[in-house]
Amino acid sequence: MPARPMKRLPPLPALHTFLITAQCCNFTRAAELLHITQGAVSRQISGLESHLGYSLFQRQARGLSLTAQGRELFPRIQQVFALIDEAVDQVGVKREALQLKAPTCMMRWLLPRLLQWQKERPDVPVELTTTVQHAVDFRREEFDAAVVYGARPDGSMQVHHIFDEQLTPVCSQSLLDGPTPLSELSDLEQHMLLHPTRDQRDWEQWLKAAGTTLSNISKGQHFDTLDLAMTVASQGSGVAIGDWALIGEDLSAGRLVMPFDLRVKTGQAYYFVYPNRAGSSPQLQELLEWLLVQAAQREGQ
Structure with missing residues (x-):
């Protein structure tokens, strides 16, 4: 089936001239608003009418009035130009981060x-x-x-x-499955404790809630950030104390596991x-x- 030939649309400037002229129904006033001559307005309207094949205005001694076709076309052209204005405004808005x-x-x-x-x-x-x-x-x-x-x-x-x-101990699965048990709280004595801060308050708080103490708590390795402590723990180098809410991605992906179920709110x-x-x-x-x-x-x- 052969493609239908593309219909030639009316020129946009002529449609804009029609919109302004239809709003005031006066060639002289439309020319002032468009900053062109009255003759240019008249020629553009005549050219548009010729392109469309019907009249848009009735020329009268005291001015202009829209024909039936003009009245039907006017609100539709208004909508078209409103959409153009909106598109230009939206694209022109600078998105501030x-x-x-x-x-x-x-x-x-x-x-x-x-x-x-x-x-x-x-x-x-x-x-x-x-x-x-x-x-x-x-x-x-x-x-x-x-x-x-x-x-x-x-x-x-x-x-x-x-x-x-919510504090909880975490380690790698390889450490949990390794030769040194980690099923009882006392088993933590046999592992390197990793601290996410320069002090040991997080481990101390968790151990207090768990009702136990460890003799090796001061012998662990300290880090400046939680991220570093979690990275070292995921490599199987020890048991870190971490915030359960922050390390959910590591737990879901299996990079870290929780050897004990206890989570302590601080x-x-x-x-x-x-x-x-x-x-x-x-x-x-x-x-x-x-x-x-x-x-x-x-x-x-």
């Missing part, structure tokens, strides 16, 4: 989710700044929002709870915060709601 700050200990949970967010919402870019600090000062730091760790922040900013810190938590001035940003609210859904899914596991 949301500036987000977060502590490095949060990266194992946050970074994969921000990458997923950018796939789903490329129109709302996020620029992430990592820091060893656990707090934020919006009076001095130019961030739209931040993830903070610790006690619940004060009321000087908008605060949304993400999840609580009273500390992670919060999504932003200054009051940023509360009206719909993009920020969308990101917040999306992250809270992600956090709720982890808590439900």
Whole structure:
């Protein structure tokens, strides 16, 4: 079946001239609005009528009036130009990236989710700044929002709870299946303890909740970040104490396993915060709601 020949559309400038002329029904006024001569308006309308094959205006001694075809065409041309205006405005809008700050200990949970967010919402870019600090000062730091760790922040900013810190020992499957047992709490005495901080408070807090003590707690290896401790643990070099909420990806992928079921809440938590001035940003609210859904899914596991 032969293809139908493409229909030649009316010229866009002539349609725009028709739109303006139809709004005022006066060649002189239309010429003023379009910044062209009255004769140019008349010629464009006549050319458009010739192209369409019907009249758009009735010429009268006191002005113009739309014909039946003109009245039918007018609202449709209005809609076309409104769509063009909307398209130009939307494309011309500069997408400002949301500036987000977060502590490095949060990266194992946050970074994969921000990458997923950018796939789903490329129109709302996020620029992430990592820091060893656990707090934020919006009076001095130019961030739209931040993830903070610790006690619940004060009321000087908008605060949304993400999840609580829950400590639990983790190690590699190869270490768990190795020649040195790790089925009883006392078996931890035979393994290198890995600390995600320069002190040993995380292990101490978990062991206290478990009702035991270890003689080798001060002989373990210390790291500056949770990420380093988890990486070394995944390589089978020892048993680390980690935050269950943050290492969910490692547990799901089998890079880490939990030798004991006990998870201890420390009273500390992670919060999504932003200054009051940023509360009206719909993009920020969308990101917040999306992250809270992600956090709720982890808590439900």
